Amino acid sequence: MDTVIVFPIYPGVTHLDFTGPHQVLARLPGAKTVVASVGGEAVSVDGLTFANLTRLEDVERCDVICVPGGFGCVDAMRSDAYLGEIRRLAATARYVTSVCTGSLILAAAGLLEGRRAACHWAWRDQLALFGAIPDPGRVVRDGNIFTGGGVTAGIDFALTLAAELADEATAQAIQLSLEYAPAPPFDAGRPETAAPEILALVQARNRARMPDRAAIVEQVARERRRAS
Numbered sequence: 001m002d003t004v005i006v007f008p009i010y011p012g013v014t015h016l017d018f019t020g021p022h023q024v025l026a027r028l029p030g031a032k033t034v035v036a037s038v039g040g041e042a043v044s045v046d047g048l049t050f051a052n053l054t055r056l057e058d059v060e061r062c063d064v065i066c067v068p069g070g071f072g073c074v075d076a077m078r079s080d081a082y083l084g085e086i087r088r089l090a091a092t093a094r095y096v097t098s099v100c101t102g103s104l105i106l107a108a109a110g111l112l113e114g115r116r117a118a119c120h121w122a123w124r125d126q127l128a129l130f131g132a133i134p135d136p137g138r139v140v141r142d143g144n145i146f147t148g149g150g151v152t153a154g155i156d157f158a159l160t161l162a163a164e165l166a167d168e169a170t171a172q173a174i175q176l177s178l179e180y181a182p183a184p185p186f187d188a189g190r191p192e193t194a195a196p197e198i199l200a201l202v203q204a205r206n207r208a209r210m211p212d213r214a215a216i217v218e219q220v221a222r223e224r225r226r227a228s
Contacts (some may be wrong), residue, residue: 006064037053067106114132139157
């Protein structure tokens with residue numbers, strides 16, 4: 001029987017959050033990857049359009065649900081239709097997973113209460129608003145929940161999950177087939193290692209792009225607490 005892996009995407013998703021893990025997990029023997037959206041609607045982001053998507057409502061079950069992040073995650077967190085499907089599928093899954101700010105979506109869905117989770121460094125602390133425990137790890141496991149940190153952590157996350165679903169030899173073979181041997185030209189991939197002026201630049205860009213993000217996430221957290 002196939003291992004069904006579902007990526008529920010939405011407008012404003014960061015495409016590498018799911019295409020990176022998808023590329024890894026699609027090579028897993030016996031895996032069936034499903035990219036879905038509410039209503040099967042096409043999703044356009046950064047000049048790319050993902051079309052011919054499965055209707056999220058039509059996915060009966062899955063072994064793995066992997067929720068990606070993106071600047072659109074705040075709208076996804078406020079969508080009862082989207083969160084309802086996340087909760088439904090998570091209840092069928094062996095593994096509940098996310099990449100980047102996808103963990104905020106899992107948290108908003110009530111799936112991370114008291115659980116450790118990774119998230120993009122800029123938004124990680126907001127997990128605590130939903131009762132989750134922010135973890136700075138690149139890949140974090142807490143029981144059947146696997147979460148990856150920022151965007152590129154999705155590949156590390158997927159290889160870790162592949163080893164869990166199959167074995168380490170299979171995961172290493174996939175890594176070799178993809179020639180995944182990262183050697184970044186700059187040691188600027190974490191706020192702890194980036195130059196102060198670079199960190200300040202990125203923080204300013206984040207604030208400009210989504211000035212109300214923190215307030216919106218706080219509002220969602222308050223609404224979810226009242227509803228529970």
